[in-house]
Amino acid sequence: MIKTKVTAKIIAEQLGLSIATVDRALNKRGNVKEETYQKIMQKAKELNYKPNKLASFLSRKEQFTIAIVFPEYPVYFWEQVEKGITKAFNELNDYGLDVKVFKIPDQDLTRGREIIQHIINSEKVDALSIAIGDDPFVELIDYGIVNNLKICTFNHDSPASRRMFYVGSDYRKIGRLAAELTSKFIGEKGEIALITSTDTTYQAQEKIAGFREVLKEYPNVEMVGPFKIDRLNVNHSMDLIKNSLDGLSGIYVANAELSSIARYIEKLEGKRVLIGNDINKEINEYIKKGIITATINQDPVNQGYLAVKKLFEHLIEEEYMNNKELITKLEIITKENAQFYI
Amino acid sequence: MIKTKVTAKIIAEQLGLSIATVDRALNKRGNVKEETYQKIMQKAKELNYKPNKLASFLSRKEQFTIAIVFPEYPVYFWEQVEKGITKAFNELNDYGLDVKVFKIPDQDLTRGREIIQHIINSEKVDALSIAIGDDPFVELIDYGIVNNLKICTFNHDSPASRRMFYVGSDYRKIGRLAAELTSKFIGEKGEIALITSTDTTYQAQEKIAGFREVLKEYPNVEMVGPFKIDRLNVNHSMDLIKNSLDGLSGIYVANAELSSIARYIEKLEGKRVLIGNDINKEINEYIKKGIITATINQDPVNQGYLAVKKLFEHLIEEEYMNNKELITKLEIITKENAQFYI
DNA sequence: CTGTTAGCGCTTTCAA
C-alpha cells in the first residue's frame, strides 16, 4: 500500500479549489467563505493533513535574530550554557534564526545595561534573552518590551519585569536539594556549615531559605553559618572560619568557589561531607578523590538551549508563553555518574 | 549592513556557472572539471556557504521508515521510552521520517522473533531499532544487516551481532552507582542486601558485578544476597528472605519491582536505606514518604529519542556510526528533585 | 471571496 502524502494540493484537487484558497483556510488568514472554509477544514481532518514545516519556512523566508546576554563568571558554567546556545543555533539556523552572543565582563552591570540598551535601540534584533539582572534591569526590560522586543530571562530572573518567560533553576529548590543530600549523607545527624558569597544576591538568599526549610525535616541536623567567602580571597576567608569548621559533619558550598574550597578542605584533618553546585574538570577531580561528596547540577547546557529555542518558538508563534516559568531540572552528580556530565 | 544569504545561486552567479554545476561540485557528485570544482569549493569557503537543509530535504523527497521493537514490561518504563520515540518522530517527520512501533507482549521472545523476521522480509523498512535480545537474536540481526537493513540495538544490547550501534545504559555502571549511593547513605558502614529477579539476564549480572566492584572500595560495607524475587509473587518471595533483612542498613533493588518491595518494606520494623531503579508515580510516592531513599534513572525518554534520531542520521548519512556504543546518562533521583522526572 | 503566478534553495532529469 503506497501512502500518498497529503498536501494542500491534494485537498485543493479533491475539493476543486485552488491551493491558495486552501492555504488561506488552513492558516486562518481570512478571505474564505465560511462554507468553503468548513469544507476545507473537514477534508484536512479527514485526510489527516499535516502541514510541512520545511516548505512553510522555506517559502516564508523570514529571518529572526535573537540576542543573548550573559555574564562571564564562572567561566566553566557559562561555557556549558554557550554549548546549549550553539546547539539551538545549529538546529534552527536553517529555519532562519540568527543568534548574537554578548558576554558581560565580570560583575560589570553598567556594561550590561549599555549593551542591552544598545541592542534595543539598534532595532536589528527580534528577541532578547538576558541572564543578568536584579532590580536595576526591570525598567530596561520593560523598555525593550514596549519597543516590541520579545524578551525572556534565563538563569537569573527578573520577575518584577514584563519579560515573557523565565528559563532556569528554581534556586530555592537547589537549596532544598542541597539540604536533603547533605543531611542524608551525614546520616541525618550533626552540624552542617553553609558557605555563600560576600555579595548577597536574591539567588543566594533563595538557596539559603530552601536549605533551612528542608533542614527542619531533620530534627538532628543543625545548620551553622551562613559563612561568607570572598571569591577573590578564598583561602583567607576560609582561614577566618576554620575553627567553626571543626567537628562539623558536612559543608554545603552555595557559591561558585567549590573547587577552591575543596582544595582548602583537603588539607584539613578529618573527613566531612562536602556538597556544592555545578561541575567542571577540577570539581570532578575532587569528586573522584572523595573530597567532594556530590554536586548539584543546574543543567546549564539545557538552560542555554531553551533560552534560544523557546524564544524562537515564541517568535514564530508556535508556542505562546506569557509570564511563564520554565524550571530546569536539578541533577545530582556523584563519583559514579560524574562521567556523564563532564 | 545587510547580510545576503549565500546560496548555491550566489556562488553560481559570481563564477558565471549554472546552479546545477555548483550543486554537483558541492555534493561531490562528479561530472565537474577538476578546475571548475576547485573554483567552486574555494568560492564556497570564501563566502562561508552553508547548504540549506530544508531546501535540500524538500527537493530530495526521500522517505525513510524506521521500525522500533521493544517489550511492554515494565509498562511505566517503556511508556517513557515511547515518549522519546514520539518526540523524535515529531521532530523528523517533516524531513521524511516514518516510524513504526512494535511492542512485544511480556517476555514473549518467540513473538519478538516473528515480528522482526516479518519486518525484515517485508522490505518496507529502511532501519530497525531493537530492544529485546540476548543471544537468540544475534543471527536475526545479522540476517537483517545482510538484507541491507540498518539495525541498532537500544536499552538491551546484542554486542555479538553486527548491529551498527547501541544506545542505552551501561548496566555495570548502574550497579556501581547503586553501590556508591547505598554505601554513602548508610554512612559507609553496615550490610546491604541486593535484590534481583528470578531470571538471570546479562543486564542483571552486570549490575551485580558493578555493585560488587564498588563495594570493595568501602571496607566496612558488606553485601548480602543476591536474593531472587519472583515478580509474580513479590510478597511471598519477600517473606522467604524476611529474616535475612533484619539488621541490614540498606537494600538495593536491582529489578523492576521497586514499588512492590517498598510497599513490603514499609510494613517492616526499623528504618533502612532503600535504593532502586527508574521512576513512576508509585515509586515517587514512596520517595516522598521516605521509604525509598533514592532511585537511579536510565533516562528512558532519551533512550527512545536517540534510538530513532541516531538511526535517522545514519540513514541520511549525516553521521556514520559503526559498532559504536552511545551510553546514556544515569540520573540520581531523591525526594527534592523527583518532581523533575515525573 | 477565489485563482494565477512566481519564488524560497536545492536536486534531478534531460539535452546540449
Next chain:
DNA sequence: TTGAAAGCGCTAACAG
C-alpha cells in the same frame, strides 16, 4: 563537462 527546466510543498503578491 555543463546548463535549462521542472518540481518539492507552501506562501505572498496581484488580479479578477
